[in-house]
Amino acid sequence: MSDKTRFAQLADAAERYGGYSLDNYAVIRSVAENLATGFCRFLGAEGKACVHLVPPQGAWSPQPHRSGAFSVSGSGFLPLGPISFGLAVRVSRTGDWTRLVLTCTKKGHHVEVAIAEGPVFDIGLPLETADLDTVFQRLHDHLIRWFEDQADLYENGDYGGRSIGFDLIHAEEDIS
DSSP, X not given: OOSSXXXXXXXXXXXXXXXXXXXXXXXXXXXXXXXXXHHXXXXXXXXXXXXXXXXXXXXXXXXXXXXXXXXXXXXSSOOOSXXXXXXXXXXXXXXXXXXXXXXXXXXXXXXXXXXXXXXXXXEESSOOHHHHHHHXXXXXXXXXXXXHHHHHHHHTTOOOOOTTSOOEEEOSSOOO
């Protein structure tokens, strides 16, 4: 039998949970930041900012939202579980952006990445350049496929829908 009070036992369990929730957030935030900076380089968008971390739901603008880009933002007690975030991706030369929503789940020594209404894949930990390049290619392929599918539907007499997990906006000013 333990000499600890029930409250001390509860506090110990909550502290352990809190430590893991901070670790989970740190790992997923690192993945998100690497995806945002690396995907812009991967796209080669001629020196302008082309990817920002944005909230996964609700209003957004193509600019860095820092910690506000994560689904756990504003929750007093940091939950331990999957975390979502948005990637605002510049998709035109004239200021059009789309939000791609991703949900990450840390599973041992890898992170499962799920694109909303799209593929699910794993990234090993620690992050490796080759793994990130594979993710960038999958993100690129997903975006290309959506635009091509929508254009093909229109060409064949159907407008299709926006059910791919991201939406489009136009930003009048050049946000770098």
